[in-house]
Amino acid sequence: MTSAPTTRTAPPSTPLTDLAWLGSHAAARLPRDVRLAAGGPLVASIEAEISRLRTLAEGAAGALTLRDQATAREEGVAPAVLEELSESGVEAYALRADGDAASIIGDGRGLLHGFYAVVLGLAGPGSGDWRVHAPAQAIRMLDHWDNMTVHPVMGQVERGYAGGSLFFEDGELREDLTRVEHYARLLAAVGINRVAVNNVNVHAHEATLLTTRVDQVARLAEIFRAQGISVLLSVSFASPVLLGGLETSDPLDAEVQRWWRAAADAVYDRIPDFGGFVIKADSEGQPGPFAYGRDHADGANLLARALAPHGGEVFWRAFVYNHHQDWRDRSTDRARAAHDHFAPLDGRFDDNVIVQVKHGPLDFQTREAVSPVIGAMPRTRLAVELQVTQEYTGQQKHLCYLAPWWRENLAFPFGPREGRGQDSRTVAQLVAGSGQRLGGVVAVSNVGADEFWTGHPLAQANLFALGRLAWDPELSSERILRERSEATFGTDPLVSEVLHEMLAESWQLYESYTAPLGVGFMVRPGHHYGPDVDGYEYTPWGTYHFADRDGIGVDRTVATGTGFAGLYPEPWASRYESVATCPDELLLFFHHVPYTHRLHSGKTVIQHIYDSRADGYEQVLSLRPRWEELAGKVPPALHARVTTLLQEQERSAEEWRDQLRTYFFRASGIPDETGRPIY
Ligand code: GCV
Numbered sequence: 001m002t003s004a005p006t007t008r009t010a011p012p013s014t015p016l017t018d019l020a021w022l023g024s025h026a027a028a029r030l031p032r033d034v035r036l037a038a039g040g041p042l043v044a045s046i047e048a049e050i051s052r053l054r055t056l057a058e059g060a061a062g063a064l065t066l067r068d069q070a071t072a073r074e075e076g077v078a079p080a081v082l083e084e085l086s087e088s089g090v091e092a093y094a095l096r097a098d099g100d101a102a103s104i105i106g107d108g109r110g111l112l113h114g115f116y117a118v119v120l121g122l123a124g125p126g127s128g129d130w131r132v133h134a135p136a137q138a139i140r141m142l143d144h145w146d147n148m149t150v151h152p153v154m155g156q157v158e159r160g161y162a163g164g165s166l167f168f169e170d171g172e173l174r175e176d177l178t179r180v181e182h183y184a185r186l187l188a189a190v191g192i193n194r195v196a197v198n199n200v201n202v203h204a205h206e207a208t209l210l211t212t213r214v215d216q217v218a219r220l221a222e223i224f225r226a227q228g229i230s231v232l233l234s235v236s237f238a239s240p241v242l243l244g245g246l247e248t249s250d251p252l253d254a255e256v257q258r259w260w261r262a263a264a265d266a267v268y269d270r271i272p273d274f275g276g277f278v279i280k281a282d283s284e285g286q287p288g289p290f291a292y293g294r295d296h297a298d299g300a301n302l303l304a305r306a307l308a309p310h311g312g313e314v315f316w317r318a319f320v321y322n323h324h325q326d327w328r329d330r331s332t333d334r335a336r337a338a339h340d341h342f343a344p345l346d347g348r349f350d351d352n353v354i355v356q357v358k359h360g361p362l363d364f365q366t367r368e369a370v371s372p373v374i375g376a377m378p379r380t381r382l383a384v385e386l387q388v389t390q391e392y393t394g395q396q397k398h399l400c401y402l403a404p405w406w407r408e409n410l411a412f413p414f415g416p417r418e419g420r421g422q423d424s425r426t427v428a429q430l431v432a433g434s435g436q437r438l439g440g441v442v443a444v445s446n447v448g449a450d451e452f453w454t455g456h457p458l459a460q461a462n463l464f465a466l467g468r469l470a471w472d473p474e475l476s477s478e479r480i481l482r483e484r485s486e487a488t489f490g491t492d493p494l495v496s497e498v499l500h501e502m503l504a505e506s507w508q509l510y511e512s513y514t515a516p517l518g519v520g521f522m523v524r525p526g527h528h529y530g531p532d533v534d535g536y537e538y539t540p541w542g543t544y545h546f547a548d549r550d551g552i553g554v555d556r557t558v559a560t561g562t563g564f565a566g567l568y569p570e571p572w573a574s575r576y577e578s579v580a581t582c583p584d585e586l587l588l589f590f591h592h593v594p595y596t597h598r599l600h601s602g603k604t605v606i607q608h609i610y611d612s613r614a615d616g617y618e619q620v621l622s623l624r625p626r627w628e629e630l631a632g633k634v635p636p637a638l639h640a641r642v643t644t645l646l647q648e649q650e651r652s653a654e655e656w657r658d659q660l661r662t663y664f665f666r667a668s669g670i671p672d673e674t675g676r677p678i679y
Helices: 024-029 042-054 069-074 080-089 109-120 180-191 204-210 214-225 252-272 296-310 334-345 402-411 428-434 456-472 475-491 492-504 506-513 571-578 584-590 604-619 625-626 637-670
Strands: 031-037 060-067 093-098 100-107 130-133 137-141 146-149 155-157 194-197 230-234 276-279 313-317 352-360 381-387 440-444
Touching: 024 042, 024 109, 024 475, 031 042, 042 109, 042 334, 060 069, 060 506, 080 093, 080 130, 080 492, 093 109, 093 402, 100 109, 109 130, 109 180, 109 475, 109 571, 109 637, 137 456, 146 180, 146 204, 180 214, 180 456, 204 214, 204 230, 214 230, 214 334, 214 402, 214 625, 252 296, 252 381, 276 296, 276 492, 296 334, 296 352, 334 352, 381 402, 381 428, 402 428, 402 456, 402 475, 402 506, 440 456, 440 475, 456 475, 456 492, 492 625, 571 584, 584 604, 625 637
Parallel strands: 031 060, 060 100, 137 194, 137 440, 194 230, 230 276, 276 313, 313 352, 352 381, 381 440
Antiparallel strands: 093 100, 093 130, 146 155
């Protein structure tokens, strides 16, 4: 799908005090007395961070001791603590907090995580006992959809709403990478451990990052390495042809295999800890194995075998569907596509392949079902893909704190699947994996060269929350909101209260005035901002709502529809199949119903559409007066930016309200029983 070009902005020289959650409030939390008794490559980064934070604020009363495991052992820390720590993986740390004295033990990345946890106040209140903290997900990765040049349609950052790329400018790596250093620290502080630096739609110029421009990747890798983060590259499946001059990219061709091995060897010569490749194949015009009659396991294993000798991994995206669909064809269902392509391949992927699955079967909608692929591949390493950049959720112009949505997804329990002997397991547990076969969470970044990093300054909350939920999917979205607000804005109760009120349920608010009851889309084609009920209705993209004078929704039942509901294990297959048990918020995702159908809420579908759009807009109007109360309490430039964006949110929410209410009145002829205006 296409979008308007992203506006390009030069990176401003950011005052250090504006560094999101690593500014003066975090600095004020760092104990004044720090003892660092550890070795290893990341210790210099901790020292540098301490020095930097000291320039921002005096620090808190109290003491912090940071030790590696060897030192802690020499100094007599209980062996049971050290044993638990070493069994908890390389990123774990042990923390003991007692009054204003805190002590952390960890090696390398573990120590770094512990340090940031203290600075940001993430570890919770101390009890005086040692507690070991370890990430629930081994993979906690951000994908950047950054182009090196400004793409004529997609701009420099595809689906980017925060200015140009932090990494690239005018087709090359930026000269000044200071902002990237800051960014790496922000990510490390919330636990991110992998970053893919370029767009999954790999254009010809960007494809050369794999070969002739690999030095640019090496420079980025050096910066991220200092924060314990490894760097990955999105590559084109057609690289052997595009870059190597071969006649084919067939994964079973020996010369193609040799080419990928040589390419990977050369990358590892420059970047010994390179993370691996991300790949979008046979999707939205990207090349892939289908051209050679091969499947996605053949394609993924080709790259995996080139990376395996170096310990690299392939993130192979499951976002594969027919984007040339005929809207007249009611048998094709885009929601089925990833499952149809990938579930049969379970067990065929090499150990260093991670299949990266969008959380929903469609495309990062405000509401959609959980992807059934996640429950259908028990013998495959998986990562669930979330979208921090707000493509369909207000484009960093609307407030939309996504943590509650992600949390709901991660907590979705797949039931036992016949013949597979599994107990009910959540999405978070399924992707986490076990043993050597670990997966995790991958998300599309929302950051750019904008001075507030994310366009809407309050959209930083989503980046923070993504890191936190990847670390621990059971954290409450409200707790994460409080952590971020205190680390960034301090503990003024009014600031915390207003931010909480504006953000905590902003996703539900956004949902209330946009596409109803899980039907999705209804956005302007191309750029995906603002309402256009029929915008995608007769297009080839496979995203339809089928509204007519009688009803609306997509019949995805087994009995009369596309059969998609049957791709879930029980109890979900039956629950979604029946209108009586399908949850209201997904009703139109699974069913085509008359406007007079009564929801569990007691309202008819049509009255729900009328009411929630009108009520949602009224609620949006209450945001600006609350934000006004923070004038003088947050930096003036940030206050002004948010005020301007709230005005845009009001304008846009009004447009959504009026277009949807009017459209469905004209379609159904049923009046709004409240008599509110319709045009
Ligand atoms: C990077 C959606 C977006 C595209 C994006 C694609 C993807 O279709 O609109 O811009 O392309 O998802 O996830 O690959």
